[in-house]
Amino acid sequence: MTSDSMLREVHVRDAIGLVLAHDLTQILPGTFKGRLFKKGHIIREQDMERLLDIGKEHIYILSLEDGYIHEDEAAIRMAEALRGENLSLTETHEGKVSLISDIHGLVKVNREFVDAANAIEQVVVSTLLNNSVVQSKGAVVGTRVIPLVVKEQTVCQIEQLALQLKQQAEREAGPITVKPFLPMKVGLITTGSEVYNGRITDKFGPIVMDKITAFGSTVIEQRLAPDDRDQIVAEIQYFAELGVDMILLTGGMSVDPDDRTPGAIKQAGADIVSYGTPMLPGSMLLMAYLPVGDRRVPVLGLPGCVMHDPYTSFDVLLPRICAGETIERSDITAMGYGGLYRC
Known part of the structure; x- marks a missing residue:
């Protein structure tokens, strides 16, 4: 059985109560061109004159056989299966349904699920990249099937895949959230004797503050420290005692002998996840966690490129940290694939 075998030509006068198989377009020269009736529309008696006005004395009608569903229903059901927390469905449009975000947040996509879904013939599941930032009302997922009519079993496979994933994860949310x-309250430490002694004006702070503010967090204080390891350690401890949720350090991150920041972070007692990331720009970033009571406070040493490059390793990690995720060594090593933005 094919979709073509389910299409039949019917005179409009005999089509009341039947379902349109495809969009019908109205063209009013110089004023309008667009959809008059959408696919799946059930033809009513009051539609007759409008159909005749656009030259439709005969139309194609879809008569679904058992075991087949219309593309709109397929797209809706697939989107429902995919939908996790903070996502809403759009209306169908040309056979497609989107999942849009209810919030400004971090997109989490189960890549294995998406690959498995798209391996099913006639299925389209298109998503943003995992760990993308999405604005409220932004599209995260688009779903559709290729033909006008598809076997219901095709959609059931998607639903079963999603159900299995939920059971494995022991949660109700779908594979995309x-x-x-x-x-978060953020403490900012700007290192460098040239800034500390007033020889130059700090240009790093305002840029970092803007990035933090963009994710709903606040730099509660910026403090300056010279190129002295003990003084940098003291500033880290100051913010730890203040109870901040994140500590950022700028300056002193290169391999020059006067750059003391990496050593100070380690001396302060932080557990180093990685000093260096396989991403350009941003390879000199340091990621660590400082034990403070029963908390582990993220501590990042930011390389100079954050000050002048619009997208660096800091911009990759910051949204995840602001969403409450813990950065592991494997997250750092994975940044090399696709991590070349500027060399």
């Missing part, structure tokens, strides 16, 4: 950003 959006995590909210948490309002």
